[in-house]
Amino acid sequence: GENVEQxxxxxxxxxxxxxxxxxxxxxxxxxxxxxxxxxxGKGPQLIIDIRSNVGEKKDQRIAVTLNKTAKHFSLHITxxxxxxxxxxxxxxxxxxxxxxxxxxxxxxxxLLTVNP
Amino acid sequence: xSGVTQTPKHLITATGQRVTLRCSPRSGDLSVYWYQQSxxxxxxxxxxxxxxxxxxxxxxxxxxxxQQFPDLHSELNLSSLELGDSALYFCASSPGQALYxxxxxxxxxxxxx
Numbered sequence: 082g083e084n085v086e087q088x089x090x091x092x093x094x095x096x097x098x099x100x101x102x103x104x105x106x107x108x109x110x111x112x113x114x115x116x117x118x119x120x121x122g123k124g125p126q127l128i129i130d131i132r133s134n135v136g137e138k139k140d141q142r143i144a145v146t147l148n149k150t151a152k153h154f155s156l157h158i159t160x161x162x163x164x165x166x167x168x169x170x171x172x173x174x175x176x177x178x179x180x181x182x183x184x185x186x187x188x189x190x191x192l193l194t195v196n197p
Numbered sequence: 198x199s200g201v202t203q204t205p206k207h208l209i210t211a212t213g214q215r216v217t218l219r220c221s222p223r224s225g226d227l228s229v230y231w232y233q234q235s236x237x238x239x240x241x242x243x244x245x246x247x248x249x250x251x252x253x254x255x256x257x258x259x260x261x262x263x264q265q266f267p268d269l270h271s272e273l274n275l276s277s278l279e280l281g282d283s284a285l286y287f288c289a290s291s292p293g294q295a296l297y298x299x300x301x302x303x304x305x306x307x308x309x310x
Contacts, residue, residue, distance in 0.1 A: 113297060115298065115299070117301070123303060123304075124199065124201075124287055124301035124302050124303045124304050125240070125287070125301045126199070126301070127298060127299070127300060127301075130298060170240065174297070176297045183228070183230075183245070183253075183291065183293075183297045183299070184230065184242040184245060184253050184255055185230075185232075185240075185242060185299060186242070187239055187240040187241075188239075189239045190239065190240075
């Protein structure tokens, strides 16, 4: 089955700096890669996702890049703010419009701390 | 707020007991997923239902079962509980078919004593 590795496990940055979290996946059939933010006591919140037919996607301060050949994808957060502090999870999934196997395989998470 | 609701928020029970966790998906979403989150295993997929039918199974124990009702809410039943079943249980929903973004509920924290 799919295996997703995520690094680093913890990341501490100064407010205003950029943060990068990297993930690798094992199954070349995976074609959907979401990122979730989880704050203490809450459920994971979908913040951005990318499909395998694009290499990069951006949403304001957040961007995700995908390298299908190397089977890795990354989350980039620019101009970090204290409210960005949370645990971030990457995930991978094999999806097709006619199928049903949309389960997500998650990385172990990255605890991001943004220091004011 | 994702629009996915889960009850109860917290559950404390004893070993050997049985509990039921409930999930209501976002309006219009046909697919429901259950995940378990623990410190050692991380977020693990348990089971998926689509429009009332089981569609995929993950690392779900035989002591656990789930169902999705005609109104699309879902229940996860955990029986013969063990200490190791203590975890956060999340439900997620998605429209299904070609639209597969998953939105998570707030979770149920289960503590088995």
